Amino acid sequence: MSDVDPRRAIPRTDVLLADPRLVAAGERLGSGAVRGAVSSALARARRGEIMPSEVLSEAVAALPGRASSLTPVLNGTGVVVHTNIGRAPLSAAALEAVVDAAGYVDVELDLRTGERGRRGAGAVAALREAVPEAEAALVVNNGAAALVLATTALASGREVVVSRGEMVEIGDGFRLPDLIASTGARLREVGTTNRTHLExxxxxxxxxxxxxxxxxxxxFRVDGFVASVxxxxxxxxxxxxxxxxxxxADIGSGLLTHDPVLPHEPDATTSLRAGATLVTASGDKLLGxxxxxLLLGRAEAVERLRRHPLARALRVDKLTLAALEATLRGPVTPxxxxxHLTADDLRPRTDRLAAALGREVVAVVxxxxxGGAPGVPLPGWAVEVPVAVVARLRTPMEDVPVVxxxxEDGRGLVDLRCVPPDRDVDVERAVRxxxxxxxGSSSP
Structure with a gap:
């Protein structure tokens, strides 16, 4: 029997790092992640948990499949703007614009003169083209930031008059009164929860x-004995x-012009025509x-906001500006x-998926x-699956997309409304x- 310690066969770190698979992984994930995986595998070999010949394969297997910890998912919920999975998916044009903007770009440079230029001029111009009623526009990092900047610049140390029926709470417990108070303005509530008059x-x-x-x-909606101004x-x-x-006017949703599918949802164009000095909205909701x-409105007011010191802290990066401009100028967003998909549009795709899986088709809404158009139903169809399958679908499996x-009502539902048609086959594979x-744990 040989007395040679098998750990003497453990490969050197530099030999492992020179392997083409780890070199390629380093270019994609960074050298730190690769060195960490190699060090972990070497430590296991020294403890005798794996054989020296297994170190390289273990290091490769330990590397993450993506550079980010965020997991892509296919949205089979039927909820179009789903906050928990990133709200609006970007269009192909916006994705291309983000890639182009990832390097050096003229985000704040006038290439003709070589002098400093107006930041995000392209996105602002696209906004004004989409909403001609706006004399000027400004982009900050989210809808709440737009409202904070507007009230800070216009009313810090003064009063903001707002109806009690509009004292909303937005996601994750953030409330309008707290948001306004953070600006240094004083909230002046008028009217009642259900009725507020011009007087x-x-x-x-x-x-x-x-x-x-x-x-x-x-x-939310308040029905019955109500009045608003x-x-x-x-x-x-x-x-x-x-x-x-x-x-x-904080319209929230980001709708720029009237949409007949959303008849009661306010839009920026109509709000400005009606007399709003400023309109604030989100870019990742109905704008897509x-x-x-987004801040749109009268030139004097927008310039006042742009020159406010807080605007610097709330400004967006080049990737956002690129994606926003491409969204505004590009084709119809996802x-x-x-x-705008109707139940008739969705039925053939749903039937094909159900037939392939041997499942039933059910009517859904x-x-x-x-937080947009809470009373607007979107009739459609879904494939019924056991409830246990819903949890399994969101559990990452090798070579299978997360869905x-x-x-609802004790049934699992897979709704194709928000799934790109060319990904139906991926949904089928995941559900299968x-x-x-x-x-073994649920009935078919």
């Missing part, structure tokens, strides 16, 4: 009024000295672009396409999501694998 606003306006704020209650009625509200009070806060489905994996 309530006018009685509250005084020399210390910074602005009037109208907030679209996008994630439109922008047209508030556009000429004046302080005692005769100066017009700025009117800020990247996360961004969000718009999904919203999709949702806009993202997010939903559970999930059905096989759960066949």
């Amino acid at each position: 309530d606003y006018l009685d509250a306006v005084g020399p210390d009024t910074g602005c009037i704020l109208k907030v679209h209650p996008s994630n 439109g922008l047209e009625e508030l556009r000429d509200a004046r302080r005692p000295d005769g100066s017009v009070v700025p009117l800020v 672009g990247p996360q961004a806060g 969000v718009t396409s999904a919203l 999709g949702r806009v999501g993202g 997010l489905a939903r559970v 694998a999930a059905l096989a994996a759960t066949s």
